[in-house]
Structures are given as structure tokens and as C-alpha cells.
Amino acid sequence: MNEEILRQMVREAVARRLGKNEETVEVPAVLMQHSSHYRYALPPSDGPCVIEPNVHCNHCGYCESHGH
Numbered sequence: 001m002n003e004e005i006l007r008q009m010v011r012e013a014v015a016r017r018l019g020k021n022e023e024t025v026e027v028p029a030v031l032m033q034h035s036s037h038y039r040y041a042l043p044p045s046d047g048p049c050v051i052e053p054n055v056h057c058n059h060c061g062y063c064e065s066h067g068h
Contacts, residue, residue: 039064 042050042064049055050063 036066038066 039061040063044059045057047057049057
């Protein structure tokens, strides 16, 4: 994805939010898997946070990822 395609995508997103119709550009689909996006399958916790045990778990997902 180059800078011009990214700019066009931003223009389209802003136009959609403002309710304007503009021509669309097709962006090639690129699926990228990066280790920082991986989430571990941990059992749900209703007790203390795994990272900070003094705090009740609020299901933020930080313990399920590499923290990115």
C-alpha cells in the first residue's frame, strides 16, 4: 500500500462520516500476520488481573497478547 492509496482511503472514510459520496478506489487486499497481533486463548477470569494482581480483571486483553 502506498501513500496515495492511504490518502484516498482516509478521504473516503471522512466523506462517509460527513455523508458525502465520492468515488472509491480499490485497495489490494494484503493480509499480514504479525506476532504482536496474536492473542493467546486464556480462560476468562472473574478474579484478579494476571498482570497486576491487586486490581480486579477488567478483560482488557493485555495478558492475552504481547502487550502491543
